[in-house]
Amino acid sequence: MIFWFNSSHGFPVELEEGASVATLKEMVGRLQGVLPEQLRVIFAGRELRSDSTLQGCDLPEQSTVHVVLPSSTSARRSDLVLQHRLGRAVDSLTGLDLTASRLTATSTGLAVVLETEDEQRPREEPGSTGVFVNFYVYCKSVCRSIQPGKLRVRCGACKQGTLTLSRGPSCWDDVLLPERIHGVCQSEACLGRVAEFYLKCAAHPTTDDDTSVALDLIMPNIRSVPCIACTDVTSPVLVFQCLDRHVVCLDCFHLYCVTRLNERQFVHHPDIGYSLPCAACCPNSLIKELHHFRALGEEQYERYQRYAAEECLLQMGGVLCPAPGCGAGLLPEENRRMIHCLLNNTLGCGFVFCRDCKEGFHEGACHARSAPVSGGVLQGYVVDEEAAHQSRWEQASQETINETTRPCPKCKVPVEKSGGCMHMVCPRAQCQSEWCWICGVEWNRECMGNHWFG
Numbered sequence: 333m334i335f336w337f338n339s340s341h342g343f344p345v346e347l348e349e350g351a352s353v354a355t356l357k358e359m360v361g362r363l364q365g366v367l368p369e370q371l372r373v374i375f376a377g378r379e380l381r382s383d384s385t386l387q388g389c390d391l392p393e394q395s396t397v398h399v400v401l402p403s404s405t406s407a408r409r410s411d412l413v414l415q416h417r418l419g420r421a422v423d424s425l426t427g428l429d430l431t432a433s434r435l436t437a438t439s440t441g442l443a444v445v446l447e448t449e450d451e452q453r454p455r456e457e458p459g460s461t462g463v464f465v466n467f468y469v470y471c472k473s474v475c476r477s478i479q480p481g482k483l484r485v486r487c488g489a490c491k492q493g494t495l496t497l498s499r500g501p502s503c504w505d506d507v508l509l510p511e512r513i514h515g516v517c518q519s520e521a522c523l524g525r526v527a528e529f530y531l532k533c534a535a536h537p538t539t540d541d542d543t544s545v546a547l548d549l550i551m552p553n554i555r556s557v558p559c560i561a562c563t564d565v566t567s568p569v570l571v572f573q574c575l576d577r578h579v580v581c582l583d584c585f586h587l588y589c590v591t592r593l594n595e596r597q598f599v600h601h602p603d604i605g606y607s608l609p610c611a612a613c614c615p616n617s618l619i620k621e622l623h624h625f626r627a628l629g630e631e632q633y634e635r636y637q638r639y640a641a642e643e644c645l646l647q648m649g650g651v652l653c654p655a656p657g658c659g660a661g662l663l664p665e666e667n668r669r670m671i672h673c674l675l676n677n678t679l680g681c682g683f684v685f686c687r688d689c690k691e692g693f694h695e696g697a698c699h700a701r702s703a704p705v706s707g708g709v710l711q712g713y714v715v716d717e718e719a720a721h722q723s724r725w726e727q728a729s730q731e732t733i734n735e736t737t738r739p740c741p742k743c744k745v746p747v748e749k750s751g752g753c754m755h756m757v758c759p760r761a762q763c764q765s766e767w768c769w770i771c772g773v774e775w776n777r778e779c780m781g782n783h784w785f786g
Contacts, residue, residue, distance in 0.1 A: 413417065481546070487528070
């Protein structure tokens with residue numbers, strides 16, 4: 333752990349796992365020659381109580397906390413008293429859940445999220461021990477991949493983490509849009525009051541230079557909603573911003589993006605760029621934060637960037653060199669038929685071709701060629717209508733699923749019973765387990781004798 337005293341000096345300190353905040357105050361007090369009871373410990377927008385343990389405050393290893401000797405200004409003291417009287421001291425940012433209830437993206441920010449219950453706790457990342465995950469980010473500096481994230485806050489004026497929040501964020505707009513939430517900065521001689529939120533990668537110790545991008549559509553699958561494509565229940569998932577809030581697992585999202593990239597079917601939006609709508613083709617559902625396409629991986633993401641550049645060039649009236657292995661972008665004169673792909677360093681190949689037929693340049697009319705079969709129907713990624721009905725994030729559909737379906741005891745996929753006996757067979761080809769609708773266990777002789785037909 334590293335602590336900063338009055339945001340001017342940083343000191344590394346090692347404390348036992350069960351150490352209390354009071355222990356940290358005593359250690360800092362001895363080093364700085366001040367009384368421990370005069371100190372305040374600030375972490376992630378809140379003041380930590382002396383009787384709290386560091387572990388209970390969700391402080392991971394290599395955390396940075398700020399220990400401050402507050403100013404005696406009466407105004408600042410009255411602000412702090414007001415905060416405590418109103419009971420608005422924010423809980424740990426690690427524990428905030430901004431994903432439980434969403435609306436369509438009608439705000440100027442990203443997806444709007446309704447306020448969640450204060451008692452909710454963060455979810456543990458599957459396969460990990462004690463790592464809580466409510467946020468996902470694209471780590472740009474170290475991992476260069478999608479990773480669990482941690483939400484942090486600092487003073488908008490001095491950029492120090494000594495700001496105590498007047499209230500905690502309750503939606504993504506609070507986090508991503510500036511000047512939505514205010515607080516009181518505890519740094520000496522700083523009168524900043526605007527909160528500035530940012531996210532860090534939780535997969536490794538971070539520094540001030542590490543940058544991560546919030547992926548607000550990727551979230552832990554706390555409702556166990558099946559994927560719109562494969563119907564598996566996995567976590568994390570991507571939840572589209574359509575009215576039905578369709579859910580797709582990251583593997584199927586990768587397949588969806590690559591398929592549309594192969595078909596050159598990304599959609600251009602003047603403000604967003606080249607993006608994709610919901611996999612069920614819902615209207616007004618384009619993904620706004622393009623870093624979500626980092627789920628493609630490095631190679632496919634480079635293809636996506638190249639595709640966007642090519643489409644932009646074609647819209648400007650340019651052409652792509654048709655020579656095998658070239659594909660250089662060219663901006664010839666508007667009525668020029670003979671195009672020369674100039675050989676220049678590593679760009680261009682020297683090929684001279686006809687603008688109309690993309691063959692080697694020739695005089696006279698172009699030879700007729702058979703048109704490629706397009707069909708006009710997107711191929712390779714089709715979402716089943718029933719899967720689209722069940723794979724919705726919004727609460728009403730989840731309640732319907734709970735009433736009309738029961739999870740397969742082996743693979744946990746929701747299975748609907750429409751008449752017939754109580755002997756169920758999982759519809760997933762990879763599972764096919766046989767079980768009892770009433771008992772929820774593997775089909776056996778007792779079930780067969782007691783309630784085969786109810």
